[in-house]
Amino acid sequence: MARGDGQLTQELDPQDQGPKDACGVFGVWAPDEDVAKLTYFGLYALQHRGQEAAGIAVGNGDNVLVYKDMGLVSQVFDETTLNTLVGHVAVGHARYSTTGANEWQNAQPTLGATPAGTVALGHNGNLTNSEELFELVRNRAGSDVGELRYGNTTDTALITALLGSYPGHTLEESAAEVFAQVRGAFSLVFCDESALYAARDPQGVRPLVLGRLEHGWVVASETAALDIVGAAFVREVEPGELIVIDAQGVRSRRFAVAERKGCLFEFVYLARPDTQISGRSVHQTRVEIGRRLAREHPVDADLVIPVPESGTPAAVGYAEESGIPYGVGLVKNSYVGRTFIQPSQTLRQLGIRLKLNPLREIVNGKRLVVVDDSIVRGNTQRALVQMLREAGAKEIHVRISSPPVKWPCFYGIDFASRSELLANEMSTDQICVSIGADSLGYVDLDALIEATTVPKPALCRACFDGIYPIEPPRTPGKNVLDKVTA
Numbered sequence: 001m002a003r004g005d006g007q008l009t010q011e012l013d014p015q016d017q018g019p020k021d022a023c024g025v026f027g028v029w030a031p032d033e034d035v036a037k038l039t040y041f042g043l044y045a046l047q048h049r050g051q052e053a054a055g056i057a058v059g060n061g062d063n064v065l066v067y068k069d070m071g072l073v074s075q076v077f078d079e080t081t082l083n084t085l086v087g088h089v090a091v092g093h094a095r096y097s098t099t100g101a102n103e104w105q106n107a108q109p110t111l112g113a114t115p116a117g118t119v120a121l122g123h124n125g126n127l128t129n130s131e132e133l134f135e136l137v138r139n140r141a142g143s144d145v146g147e148l149r150y151g152n153t154t155d156t157a158l159i160t161a162l163l164g165s166y167p168g169h170t171l172e173e174s175a176a177e178v179f180a181q182v183r184g185a186f187s188l189v190f191c192d193e194s195a196l197y198a199a200r201d202p203q204g205v206r207p208l209v210l211g212r213l214e215h216g217w218v219v220a221s222e223t224a225a226l227d228i229v230g231a232a233f234v235r236e237v238e239p240g241e242l243i244v245i246d247a248q249g250v251r252s253r254r255f256a257v258a259e260r261k262g263c264l265f266e267f268v269y270l271a272r273p274d275t276q277i278s279g280r281s282v283h284q285t286r287v288e289i290g291r292r293l294a295r296e297h298p299v300d301a302d303l304v305i306p307v308p309e310s311g312t313p314a315a316v317g318y319a320e321e322s323g324i325p326y327g328v329g330l331v332k333n334s335y336v337g338r339t340f341i342q343p344s345q346t347l348r349q350l351g352i353r354l355k356l357n358p359l360r361e362i363v364n365g366k367r368l369v370v371v372d373d374s375i376v377r378g379n380t381q382r383a384l385v386q387m388l389r390e391a392g393a394k395e396i397h398v399r400i401s402s403p404p405v406k407w408p409c410f411y412g413i414d415f416a417s418r419s420e421l422l423a424n425e426m427s428t429d430q431i432c433v434s435i436g437a438d439s440l441g442y443v444d445l446d447a448l449i450e451a452t453t454v455p456k457p458a459l460c461r462a463c464f465d466g467i468y469p470i471e472p473p474r475t476p477g478k479n480v481l482d483k484v485t486a
């Protein structure tokens with residue numbers, strides 16, 4: 001149901017969307033804590049990963065209770081709702097849709113019956129063998145099972161249904177069996193009445209980390225969510241690992257051999273800057289990317305400005321390396337968030353100005369280096385360049401802290417279709433002309449990889465180089481299960 005919160009939507013122009021992340025997951029096992037509130041704040045820290053729907057499920061030893069709805073975490077939950085979610089174990093989810101439409105019945109955690117009780121599951125990633133898994137569900141349990149029965153068309157509902165389809169198995173045993181048959185990207189947190197579970201695909205495409213509370217344990221998509229609830233980082237959940245946390249402590253088992261292929265785009269854009277990946281903050285990595293960008297694409301200019309906020313650390317690095325002063329030339333409306341309010345045609349024409357506004361006295365008469373994280377369709381950069389020229393900028397040199405995005409992602413990031421990706425159709429010079437800049441430079445792929453300090457073979461770079469580490473789905477598209485279930 002549409003509802004307003006007085007905020008502006010990020011999707012003022014449906015043709016002008018940046019890359020979309022595919023969800024944040026959070027789980028906590030802590031008998032002495034208010035687990036629902038911890039999960040709320042954990043999801044709040046992960047809101048950037050998914051803004052379409054949010055949900056929390058709580059286990060209290062006897063039952064599992066779930067509450068989920070469309071909207072931001074702060075829109076879905078209030079004090080009264082959270083006070084009804086009482087237990088010692090909880091899992092939470094903030095959703096952006098990759099498989100299955102943006103509808104209430106596809107919100108997570110997904111609930112399902114198992115031989116031993118109930119499971120509630122949240123998923124970050126995207127599966128590549130959903131059609132095969134749907135057949136497997138149909139053969140093992142019928143297609144009228146769990147949330148599939150109520151129109152849930154997500155790959156998450158398939159995993160949940162499969163977890164309940166092994167008679168005589170514990171949830172841990174079923175999970176090990178099921179995950180060995182699932183392909184694609186999946187960082188999962190799930191719970192039953194008493195235990196918390198976490199698992200990660202053999203490639204570890206999406207992040208998932210384990211943290212320690214004084215009297216409990218936390219799993220989360222990013223370390224920043226551990227910080228926010230006061231948990232200490234312990235380690236990553238390993239690719240191909242299943243972790244179970246209950247009154248006996250933490251135990252781990254492998255369901256597949258690890259073949260690490262972490263998402264390179266997490267470093268560029270997706271993860272929070274205060275998250276740690278591979279032992280250092282994403283912010284530090286982005287600053288280093290900016291330094292390399294300055295070495296590869298130097299230019300005579302008066303001021304380096306970021307496109308806030310994901311371009312900020314790379315702009316800092318560019319300024320440090322080039323010696324050109326860093327400044328703030330664009331102000332972002334901090335209260336732009338996702339809502340269900342559609343802008344009127346007049347507002348739509350204002351476009352990017354509702355999100356970003358130039359500081360005229362800073363940019364007027366200057367030769368600018370404008371640093372952004374990526375170009376997908378190019379609409380944003382085109383509008384930005386025009387806006388900065390109108391504000392008096394003398395020259396505009398656009399620098400991008402990722403290589404050209406030429407290929408779609410099948411592992412949980414919704415960029416655009418291949419034909420919509422500007423770099424798929426045009427050379428860098430043509431893109432420069434298309435967005436109206438005086439010059440354009442992208443960071444080189446190898447330089448980007450070096451900046452992460454992660455060895456190249458351990459990274460997925462498919463959206464940049466077209467080399468897919470996991471076989472892409474036979475039928476791509478987020479509505480694949482709408483088709484097979486129709």
Ligand code: SF4
Nearest residue numbers: 263264265409460463
């Ligand atoms: S294709 Fe790109 S966005 Fe998708 S997982 Fe690989 S590196 Fe990340």
